[in-house]
Amino acid sequence: xxxxxxxxxxxxxxxxxxxxxxxxxxxxxxxxxxxxxxxxxxxxxxxxxxxxxxxxxxxxxxxxxxxxxxxxxxxxxxxxxxxxxxxxxxxxxxxxxxxxxxxxxxxxxxxxxxxxxxxxxxxxxxxxxxxxxxxxxxxxxxxxxxxxxxxxxxxxxxxxxxxxxxxxxxxxxxxxxxxxxxxxxxxxxxxxxxxxxxxxxxxxxxxxxxxxxxxxxxxxxxxxxxxxxxxxxxxxxxxxxxxxxxxxxxxxxxxxxxxxxxxxxxxxxxxxxxxxxxx
Amino acid sequence: xxxxxxxxxxxxxxxxxxxxxxxxxxxxxxxxxxxxxxxxxxxxxxxxxxxxxxxxxxxxxxxxxxxxxxxxxxxxxxxxxxxxxxxxxxxxxxxxxxxxxxxxxxxxxxxxxxxxxxxxxxxxxxxxxxxxxxxxxxxxxxxxxxxxxxxxxxxxxxxxxxxxxxxxxxxx
Numbered sequence: 001x002x003x004x005x006x007x008x009x010x011x012x013x014x015x016x017x018x019x020x021x022x023x024x025x026x027x028x029x030x031x032x033x034x035x036x037x038x039x040x041x042x043x044x045x046x047x048x049x050x051x052x053x054x055x056x057x058x059x060x061x062x063x064x065x066x067x068x069x070x071x072x073x074x075x076x077x078x079x080x081x082x083x084x085x086x087x088x089x090x091x092x093x094x095x096x097x098x099x100x101x102x103x104x105x106x107x108x109x110x111x112x113x114x115x116x117x118x119x120x121x122x123x124x125x126x127x128x129x130x131x132x133x134x135x136x137x138x139x140x141x142x143x144x145x146x147x148x149x150x151x152x153x154x155x156x157x158x159x160x161x162x163x164x165x166x167x168x169x170x171x172x173x174x175x176x177x178x179x180x181x182x183x184x185x186x187x188x189x190x191x192x193x194x195x196x197x198x199x200x201x202x203x204x205x206x207x208x209x210x211x212x213x214x215x216x217x218x219x220x221x222x223x224x225x226x227x228x229x230x231x232x233x234x235x236x237x238x239x240x241x242x243x244x245x246x247x248x249x250x251x252x253x254x255x256x257x258x259x260x261x262x263x264x265x266x267x268x269x270x271x272x273x274x275x276x277x278x279x
Numbered sequence: 280x281x282x283x284x285x286x287x288x289x290x291x292x293x294x295x296x297x298x299x300x301x302x303x304x305x306x307x308x309x310x311x312x313x314x315x316x317x318x319x320x321x322x323x324x325x326x327x328x329x330x331x332x333x334x335x336x337x338x339x340x341x342x343x344x345x346x347x348x349x350x351x352x353x354x355x356x357x358x359x360x361x362x363x364x365x366x367x368x369x370x371x372x373x374x375x376x377x378x379x380x381x382x383x384x385x386x387x388x389x390x391x392x393x394x395x396x397x398x399x400x401x402x403x404x405x406x407x408x409x410x411x412x413x414x415x416x417x418x419x420x421x422x423x424x425x426x427x428x429x430x431x432x433x434x435x436x437x438x439x440x441x442x443x444x445x446x447x448x449x450x451x
Contacts, residue, residue, distance in 0.1 A: 012330070013329055013330060013333070013365070014362075016330060016333060017333055017362040020334075020337050020358045021359070024337075024340075024351040024354045024358060026351075027344075027350050027351030027354070028350060028411065044345060046345065050299065054300055115303065117307075117308070117312060119413055120412065122348040158348060186309065186413075186421075188309065189309075
């Protein structure tokens, strides 16, 4: 027994090194995928405050562009209000009389930290669980999809952007309605790949790609980007389509977090049927 | 001694802030990624106990992880270089050993020595960071290219940065 202790003591440098590395591996493996560890990410108070400070300074430099964008969006919204419509003087007219129920709720947020040049990119937002944010919510801006919420603290949240290897969004071609899967290969932040598009699809440069209703996180019909080129890779019976992303990921500032109101209901129903089916 | 601790803590703070606030926002494409914060581990004084170097490296990595959202990645890579620094220094030591009170800088050891020392450590660090980040083999060669290009760029950055921390003592 004494020999073992003596051996450990003599090689203490190596063993402490080993223990620290094991700590790191545990932290890394706990942080894989969606179930993030709560302590070591940028939604903790210290790093979030530092990022908040820099974001405030940066915001002034981008005010002009941001104003232009918001003004444009205001115009679109104004066109849909009563102001833009005249009263019809006809006695008979057709009306689309469907009742709507609200499925998604939009929460406004500001990006206080953002990267584009890593293999896995994250954003930090200035709202958190106190403002009603929770894991797995979708994030978009006025130009298209941005990412998925990964972890939240009380006042901040950490978002995996589309430029992340774990973010895989079901999308479809707007014109043909064909479903595919969006993923990022890690090279250029302006382009993404859409895989699993069958070869009978007729693709043209500039076709728009939107989110499909299959994702369960994103509402259907949010713009993703436009078709740039397509190729058929070796030994594959599907097209891989290169897509130019519509949002400029270098200039994210104001985003909306989307809360899917019926998410728990949908998830619990799916789990229930699946477990019943297994029996 | 106290002076040394103060100086190094100050350097730690400056380098972390530099990395997080400025370098993180420098975008030179997906192949050139700079991590000049390793300079802190590089130029700890020669007589720092090896266990302390290991622990400081681990802490530095963890701090960077907190800002970079990478949970453990940088900590793992930094611990490796904290461990290997001792052996690399031993390998590169001059015949009569290192003088007391010196730091491994260009100024005290000469530029040829520093290039070998810093480039080795930076390369090992980047190798671990990029391969842990990707964590699969199908982008093996692209990642390797990334490691090479990024280590050389980081090294150039670090080389220039040295002149900010150290004014030449030789001119008297």
